[in-house]
Amino acid sequence: MHALTAFYSAHSALINQIGVNALLALSIWVTLACGQLSLGNMGFMAITAYASVLLVLRAHWPFFPAVLAGTGLAAIAGLLLGWPVLRLRGVFLAIATIGFGEIVRIFAVNLSVTGGAEGIAGIPQLASTPIIYSSLALAVFLLWRLTRSRAGRAFAAIAQDEVAAAGLGIDPAAYKLAAFAIGAAIAGYAGALSAFSSFFISPTDYSFGRVVDMLASAVVGGIGSVGGPVLGSILLTLLPETLRFLQNYRDVINGLILLFVIVFLPQGLWSLVDRRRAS
């Protein structure tokens, strides 16, 4: 037990990062499951992070109401953004959503309430490990239920072939918008947890690289199941830390391992689990 507490006190930040990154990977997975490549999730992260941090620090709201209000704001932003951009497909949707993320970041740079480029320091550590992991468990459970529901089947049908899905009486526009808003809400919520577990936020935390990490986690883990993004996040977050002993070769080996996974497990890490079940 002592070893466990010592391990936790030395690695709690890393453990929290894994949980937050898993939520972020799930946020992009929701839209991928519906066949949409949306890359604006760093924008939703930023909206909720700044909103909830400002509500706590300036308006002295309690933690959960502030985070939930921020999450609601991200979901609304997702709906407002989704309505026009979901007419776009594939790479055009990706570009439009990247544009949205960048716009949010530029706003954060230029507004005085967000502290501009200097960011906001001194954020209290309110997102504890139990909060992060119970949130993750809840998200996984709800998303898993979703895939088994009518909406989940509709998502899968749209991802396979939107025209055929419409022919079956599915309303692609409505389901796509729903997926978009759910993804935005999860990304925003994770953004708030990240802000309340890292003392400091600034606009650079919400640059394009962030969404690339989310996408990589989802794809490496496997987008066929809700477990994939979680597995992918564990791998991608742990890998750079576990390979630290390689010193200068760390990035090279890190890249090679990811390449290896993509080449030999094109369906992601989760396909190992699925195959094991099948056998």
Add this chain to the structure above:
Amino acid sequence: MRSSIRALFAFFVAAFFAFGSLPAIAASGDATVGAVFDISGAAGSYGDGQKNGLQLGEDYVNKNGRVHLSFDIEDAATQKAQAVNLFQTFTTGGKVVAIVGPTLSSEAFATDPIAVSAGMPVLGISNTANGVTALGPCVFRNSLTEAAVVPHALKAVIDRYHVNTAAIIYGNDDAFTKTDYDVAKAALDADHIKIVSTQTFSKGDVDFQAQLTSIKAANPDLLFVGALAVEAGHIVADAHTLGIKSHVVGGNGLNSPQVYSLSGGAADGVVVGAAWAIGAQNPGNIDFVEKYRVRFLKDPDQFAAQAFAAAQIMENVLTAAKSLTPKDVCDSMKSMKPVNTVLGAFSFTSNRDASGDGVVLVVKNGRFIGF
């Protein structure tokens, strides 16, 4: 397939426990100091100099023999999360008595509170943002901030030349360059210099013709550049191409060989306020520059010099400390007497910042010399 999953998990669990849980195996020594630098990633060019400077400093200190010191230098890869993890590992590992770093101020705001709550002293060597040392009673830095060096450089130029008007170009999406703007504007206002044009750019921009064209139209006597080395090099080159004749002035960000290597002859006459001069004639510095060139086959930059100075500071702090525990090391830093370093005679202010005004340099024939 079952075995492959097991093998995969076994690998990670084993690797994590074996290597992830402890900072890289330190050499034998009386005192170990952790160092967190961005050796790779976007800020890699700074961290590389810092690593080199600190390694050279370690050899220097151990050769002196007053204290046996080893630095455990770890790469945070310009990822805030990795810097946080390293600070947590260092503060809980019980092996290090102080931490040098992290490279960026934006990382320091996330990492230093961890050290503060663990009572671990931190010595920032490149953190320049306001408020870093206010994070805790054991957070120090040896880096002169823009607020210390920029007004000095501006004053030197204003005193020497006929300056009535000024323009400012700065990066508005970066804390460092934004501070440049705030500091320069305040200094120019205080001297009643009229600011005729203010232009902004974003990190990573390479073409500054649009901003500089409108600055040229305003025809300022002085052009202040709030940028980091790479952008500054491009700005200086573009300003030269457009025929801007203003006196160009910058801060610590411009104190890099990249400013003249990127802009060719265009950098001649650029005035820079900085914490360190490569040509400073104190014996320690001459020796440092020479050894650095021999070992790394290039000129040291300011980041390397500040890292080397950190080793010299730690040498004195550890020698004077009552015992080699974080608490006593922090007390020793608080009561440190001025130390001769490559940065000159160095001491901390009561706010644990670096004291001094820095140096004012001018580029001449592709070299920094005293202004």
